[in-house]
Amino acid sequence: MFELELRRGMVWESIRMCKNAGGWAGLVKGLHTGCTPVARRSHQYEIDPRPTRKDRCWQPGARPAMDGQIRLEDLRMEAGRPVLDSCTDAEFALGGELGRRLEAVTRQWILPAPHANPGMLEMFRQRDRKPSHDMVPWAGEFAGKYLTHAVQILRLTRDAELRDQIRWFVGELTALQDTDGYLGPWPQEFRLRTGAPNCSKAPDDLSEPWDAWGHYHTMVGLLLWHEETGDKRALACTRRIADMICRRFLDNPNERLHDTRAHEMNQAPVHSLAWLYRLTGERRYLRMAEQIVEEFAVPPAGDYLRAALAGTEFWETPKPRWESLHPIMGLSELYRVTGRDDYRKAFEYLWWSMLKGDRHNNGGFSSGEQANGNPYDNGAIETCCTVAWMAMSVEMLRLTGISIVADELELSMLNAGLGMMSPSGRWVTYNTPMAGERLASAHSIVFQSRAGTPELNCCSVNGPRALGLLCEWAVMRRADGIALNYYGPGTIKTPEAVLTQTTRYPLAGRVEIAVAPRSKKAFTLALRIPHWSEKTRVSLNGKPVSGVRAGGYCEINRRWSNGDTLRIDLDFGLHYWVRETPASGQAAEAEVFHASIYRGPLLLAYDPHHQAADPEELPVLDAATLKLRKVTDPRWLKPWLLFETIARDGSKVRLCDFASAGAAGTAYETWLPVHGAPATEPFSRENPLRSWRAVRPGDKA
Numbered sequence: 029m030f031e032l033e034l035r036r037g038m039v040w041e042s043i044r045m046c047k048n049a050g051g052w053a054g055l056v057k058g059l060h061t062g063c064t065p066v067a068r069r070s071h072q073y074e075i076d077p078r079p080t081r082k083d084r085c086w087q088p089g090a091r092p093a094m095d096g097q098i099r100l101e102d103l104r105m106e107a108g109r110p111v112l113d114s115c116t117d118a119e120f121a122l123g124g125e126l127g128r129r130l131e132a133v134t135r136q137w138i139l140p141a142p143h144a145n146p147g148m149l150e151m152f153r154q155r156d157r158k159p160s161h162d163m164v165p166w167a168g169e170f171a172g173k174y175l176t177h178a179v180q181i182l183r184l185t186r187d188a189e190l191r192d193q194i195r196w197f198v199g200e201l202t203a204l205q206d207t208d209g210y211l212g213p214w215p216q217e218f219r220l221r222t223g224a225p226n227c228s229k230a231p232d233d234l235s236e237p238w239d240a241w242g243h244y245h246t247m248v249g250l251l252l253w254h255e256e257t258g259d260k261r262a263l264a265c266t267r268r269i270a271d272m273i274c275r276r277f278l279d280n281p282n283e284r285l286h287d288t289r290a291h292e293m294n295q296a297p298v299h300s301l302a303w304l305y306r307l308t309g310e311r312r313y314l315r316m317a318e319q320i321v322e323e324f325a326v327p328p329a330g331d332y333l334r335a336a337l338a339g340t341e342f343w344e345t346p347k348p349r350w351e352s353l354h355p356i357m358g359l360s361e362l363y364r365v366t367g368r369d370d371y372r373k374a375f376e377y378l379w380w381s382m383l384k385g386d387r388h389n390n391g392g393f394s395s396g397e398q399a400n401g402n403p404y405d406n407g408a409i410e411t412c413c414t415v416a417w418m419a420m421s422v423e424m425l426r427l428t429g430i431s432i433v434a435d436e437l438e439l440s441m442l443n444a445g446l447g448m449m450s451p452s453g454r455w456v457t458y459n460t461p462m463a464g465e466r467l468a469s470a471h472s473i474v475f476q477s478r479a480g481t482p483e484l485n486c487c488s489v490n491g492p493r494a495l496g497l498l499c500e501w502a503v504m505r506r507a508d509g510i511a512l513n514y515y516g517p518g519t520i521k522t523p524e525a526v527l528t529q530t531t532r533y534p535l536a537g538r539v540e541i542a543v544a545p546r547s548k549k550a551f552t553l554a555l556r557i558p559h560w561s562e563k564t565r566v567s568l569n570g571k572p573v574s575g576v577r578a579g580g581y582c583e584i585n586r587r588w589s590n591g592d593t594l595r596i597d598l599d600f601g602l603h604y605w606v607r608e609t610p611a612s613g614q615a616a617e618a619e620v621f622h623a624s625i626y627r628g629p630l631l632l633a634y635d636p637h638h639q640a641a642d643p644e645e646l647p648v649l650d651a652a653t654l655k656l657r658k659v660t661d662p663r664w665l666k667p668w669l670l671f672e673t674i675a676r677d678g679s680k681v682r683l684c685d686f687a688s689a690g691a692a693g694t695a696y697e698t699w700l701p702v703h704g705a706p707a708t709e710p711f712s713r714e715n716p717l718r719s720w721r722a723v724r725p726g727d728k729a
């Protein structure tokens with residue numbers, strides 16, 4: 029055995045290799061390049077741009093294959109390997125409402141968006157033209173955010189027309205990169221600097237160009253496309269951006285990335301640089317990422333690492349805006365490539381802090397674009413905030429393998445995620461409130477619109493990612509098999525098996541899964557059991573499976589056979605998140621509190637569009653006798669799910685799913701007056717939704 033130690037500051041990496049393993053020893057010479065020795069050519073890199081099909085569905089914890097093609101990532105995973113990882117070669121054929129929504133957003137938004145908004149690309153071509161065009165500080169993010177959600181939705185649909193469009197888009201985008209690696213919209217003298225005269229001004233330092241932030245989103249989109257297709261242009265373009273950042277801020281003692289201000293935005297490249305280091309092994313990218321972490325502690329930046337390790341809640345950090353979630357994701361990626369436990373501890377602490385203080389009843393995140401420690405705050409729940417929360421939750425799920433994190437992703441996707449998108453797929457909101465109206469982002473934040481980009485704003489280019497992220501967490505790799513997190517009609521193919529689900533979930537609680545193995549090897553299929561499902565039954569080929577518990581995975585290890593069938597019966601009894609303060613107004617009576625009502629993962633809402641009458645105030649519901657009867661609306665604008673129940677005063681009340689509420693332009697409500705609701709539950713890591721079931725007459729207390 030021998031050990032190679034690489035050191036920078038406090039960061040150590042140890043890679044132990046067996047000298048008898050074919051091809052390992054020769055890797056040492058080229059280790060810093062991430063290439064096999066044959067591929068190393070001074071500073072010109074010839075890296076196999078596309079991992080094999082087996083590699084792309086990597087098994088956490090597995091040893092590298094001894095095939096002579098040793099990949100740096102295989103070695104480095106021992107440092108901080110994730111418990112779960114995305115299975116990027118999974119193939120999806122999703123049905124139901126999710127399938128319909130994916131088709132709608134592809135046809136109505138993703139395909140027409142660049143041609144309807146040519147400035148998405150042309151702003152880069154025109155950056156040095158006179159007179160300079162006035163732009164919002166974050167204009168450079170639009171292309172990258174668009175590319176990110178387009179690639180992720182492509183992974184879910186395999187749509188040929190979409191694939192061709194993305195290939196064209198990447199070609200146009202990469203061709204607009206300058207020779208120094210710059211791929212932003214700002215004039216030469218203001219690249220990655222403050223003071224651009226054509227940057228729309230605001231009353232604080234957020235009016236400075238978010239130039240590094242824009243490059244970060246471009247890097248993310250290009251890396252996803254490279255991982256999907258092996259496109260060499262995408263990887264080369266990303267590396268040129270990283271090289272530019274390193275030249276400016278790592279090799280130059282006179283400039284720091286910190287000096288570009290707008291710190292929670294412009295420090296985001298820590299995430300993409302660490303990711304790029306994992307793919308390429310280029311040490312400068314790691315050193316630059318670590319330098320950015322050091323600059324976290326320089327006021328007025330967010331100080332995320334030190335604050336988290338000191339037990340400071342996220343909403344009490346210097347930078348509690350939603351954009352901070354992106355540099356914080358860099359801590360997770362850095363743990364993955366270095367194994368430094370302080371990175372992991374800080375990231376996990378901050379995720380739990382955000383969940384406790386700022387995840388709302390609909391799965392949306394933050395209020396008024398930042399965390400404030402109050403999940404009841406009625407400030408705007410911005411689309412970008414929720415998408416960032418979901419992206420960070422994917423990282424948390426990879427890192428920990430805690431099934432409750434997948435519950436959170438499901439809550440956000442099925443409620444706030446679908447709710448932020450028009451059912452037509454044509455537009456998204458800026459604000460998807462717990463109560464109120466849903467306005468298209470083109471109305472709410474029209475100030476971002478410019479000539480050439482009439483439909484572009486930070487949310488319109490980001491919202492579809494709430495659906496696209498499903499490709500990262502629906503089914504995931506674990507050391508001994510796969511974890512199934514997504515339930516819904518359709519088929520998911522992995523290298524291990526074809527999983528076909530017959531179900532109406534999330535409208536009903538029964539899920540039947542036909543397992544068709546693709547090899548004779550035994551593997552574990554881990555089934556997510558939501559924490560809200562108190563009584564869950566799982567059977568395999570008609571026989572009960574033991575060890576089923578809420579808030580965990582039901583793990584079944586066997587040599588699977590064609591014809592194996594699983595059935596999951598989830599507990600769809602109503603559960604309530606009850607606010608701590610009693611109801612007011614007409615509903616002010618003993619034992620009446622405002623509560624959010626859930627049926628399975630779906631939040632229910634009161635929408636006047638579906639009511640026969642317009643009460644002055646919401647009628648009081650009775651938790652002890654509340655029963656829901658499914659009904660249909662004969663009109664053309666139909667909700668996904670619609671129930672009718674009887675209020676305490678005998679009136680009929682209809683409740684629909686949150687995603688459908690407000691589709692007709694009406695103002696809806698999700699905090700409903702309920703008599704006899706269960707006592708308020710405090711936040712806990714076992715029950716982060718704070719929901720509980722009512723005790724009905726005859727039930728045992």
